Amino acid sequence: MPSRPSANRPGARALAAAACLVLGVGLIGGAAAGSWLTDEAAGATPDAAATFAKGRDVWHNTAVDTLFPRTVNGFGAGPGGADRTWSRIAVAPDSGCTGAYDPKLASALARAGCLRLLRATYVDATRSSVITVGAQITKADQAGMMALNTRFSTRSLGTRTDLMPLPYAARDTPAQDFGRAQRVSWTVRVLTDIPVVVYAVSGFADGRTFGEPQPAEAATKPGATTAPAESGLGHDAKDLADRIGKDFRTAAGSPAQTTEAPS
Numbered sequence: 502m503p504s505r506p507s508a509n510r511p512g513a514r515a516l517a518a519a520a521c522l523v524l525g526v527g528l529i530g531g532a533a534a535g536s537w538l539t540d541e542a543a544g545a546t547p548d549a550a551a552t553f554a555k556g557r558d559v560w561h562n563t564a565v566d567t568l569f570p571r572t573v574n575g576f577g578a579g580p581g582g583a584d585r586t587w588s589r590i591a592v593a594p595d596s597g598c599t600g601a602y603d604p605k606l607a608s609a610l611a612r613a614g615c616l617r618l619l620r621a622t623y624v625d626a627t628r629s630s631v632i633t634v635g636a637q638i639t640k641a642d643q644a645g646m647m648a649l650n651t652r653f654s655t656r657s658l659g660t661r662t663d664l665m666p667l668p669y670a671a672r673d674t675p676a677q678d679f680g681r682a683q684r685v686s687w688t689v690r691v692l693t694d695i696p697v698v699v700y701a702v703s704g705f706a707d708g709r710t711f712g713e714p715q716p717a718e719a720a721t722k723p724g725a726t727t728a729p730a731e732s733g734l735g736h737d738a739k740d741l742a743d744r745i746g747k748d749f750r751t752a753a754g755s756p757a758q759t760t761e762a763p764s
Contacts, residue, residue, distance in 0.1 A: 549694065553643050556695025556753035560617050560638050563752040565592055569621035569634065569745065578740040579733045587623040587632065587741060591671030595619050598637055603681075606664035606689070610698060613649050613691075614640030620669045622676045623741060624706060625733070631676040631706045632737045633668040634745045637698040649698075650691040659689040660716045666700045678708030686729040686738045688717040690746055695753045701742035703734040717742070 559568070569592060575585035598607065598615035616638040623632045641649065658664055665687050668679040683704035690699045704711065715727055720735020729735040 552753055552755050553695055556697060557638060559749055559752040560595065560619055567752060568748050573741065573744050575740045579736050580731060586626040589621050590624050590674045590676060591622045591669060593620040593669045602666050603663060606666060609658055609664060613645060616640050622669045622671055624675045625737060628675055629706050630703060630734055630737050631679050632701055632703040632741050634701045634741050635666060636745060636749055639696040639698060641696055646691065646693050646696055650693050653691050662714050666702050668702055675706040679704050682710040683708060684714050685711045686715055686717045686720050686735040688738050688742045690742055692746060694755050695750060697749050699742050699746040701738040703737040
């Protein structure tokens with residue numbers, strides 16, 4: 502029988518070393534790949550359904566100062582690109598939606614259900630404008646929110662003066678006389694990535710009545726010369742609604758700021 506090659510021979514030793522090298526590289530490569538996959542998973546875009554579900558809980562999992570900041574700066578947000586600053590003057594106790602809307606708006610939103618309603622009122626830096634911003638946490642699923650958004654957009658429900666939200670007129674604040682008759686401009690946003698309807702309604706802080714309210718989207722168009730446009734009350738409603746909607750989405754972990762057609 503021919504003798505078996507000795508493991509101590511140079512050729513055998515070279516082959517063994519090569520095999521160990523290949524095995525080592527494979528293990529290192531596998532470990533690196535596993536690390537890359539773990540890192541990628543950790544930084545992956547959150548699942549839309551998980552984000553939607555989290556959005557339903559932000560009202561009791563997030564500090565009020567995060568959802569409704571004490572001060573909001575609107576750089577270039579006013580008429581002609583002027584800077585705006587709004588200060589929070591009141592926060593309503595979280596509640597249901599009863600009495601928060603004009604009847605027809607309440608009816609239009611009823612199909613989404615109302616889990617909670619959060620509201621805060623702001624005043625601008627000149628203390629001449631007051632703005633209530635609200636966020637209705639709904640009971641609807643993703644399909645329901647999409648359907649509600651489509652209904653509001655295609656039927657222009659957000660432009661009807663009989664479907665305006667109501668102000669939160671906190672006593673002993675500049676908004677204490679901010680009622681139905683004082684509403685000047687408003688906007689309603691049905692979000693689709695989280696179960697939230699955001700709205701804002703603005704008026705003059707001196708309590709004057711106003712007979713021709715104008716939707717914020719119309720009052721902020723270039724060249725608009727109406728009182729809601731020139732006073733900045735349309736900008737107040739639009740930009741505060743944008744900001745608060747963004748804060749709710751950020752709290753829910755929504756990776757992108759979904760853009761809905763203004764209602």
